[in-house]
Amino acid sequence: MELFHAAASPYVRKVKVVLHETGQAEDVTLVESAQTPLSPNPANQNPLGKIPCLTRPDGPALFDSRVICRYLADRAGADLIPAARQWEIQTLEALADGVMDAGILMVYEIRVRPEDKQFPDYVEGQWAKITRALDAIEAQWMSHLAGPLNMAQIAVACALGYLDLRHGARDWRSARPALADWYAKFGERSSMQATKPE
Incomplete structure (x- = not known):
């Protein structure tokens, strides 16, 4: 999996924290994607041009930090929303x-x-x-x-x-x-x- 990210993004950090807390950090390659609404990254598979965006081999890219965090928690069997x-x-x-x-x-x-x-x-x-x-x-x-x-x-x-x-x-x-x-x-x-x- 690849995570389109920018180090300063708090939304990206949410995803990275979940990756670390659920033992999945090694499963994801980080792809630098610093951007603004005026300069989107064409490689980012989120049509809205936002980060984070998670690509995966078994389905379309996932975007919005809440969606990605829920996917990662489910993938790891972690109950982060009891x-x-x-x-x-x-x-x-x-x-x-x-x-x-x-x-x-x-x-x-x-x-x-x-x-x-x-x-x-x-x-x-x-x-x-x-x-x-x-x-x-x-x-x-x-x-x-x-x-x-x-x-x-x-x-x-x-x-x-x-x-x-x-x-x-x-x-x-x-x-x-x-x-x-x-x-x-x-x-x-x-x-x-x-x-x-x-």
């Missing part, structure tokens, strides 16, 4: 993915748009989404980050790692001590260390 908490885990994963979406849009606004067309209020609007999401996790979702490994934990950790990577000057930790403490501990996992972007 039935008893599936709706909460999937909702929290979606919230974390939304944090990633907003964080990436902030980067694109600066990197992709010409300087005279950049809209600072749009960037702050994206950060406001992130702030609301992290506040909600701190206030309502911390209990769902406890217990055996699940997809919500992986997604939240990858989202927070991306904020540190691309938006480190904005302090997400000080108003959310429980989340900051959880992330410090979760970040020690070997899968998180192995997938940490440079």
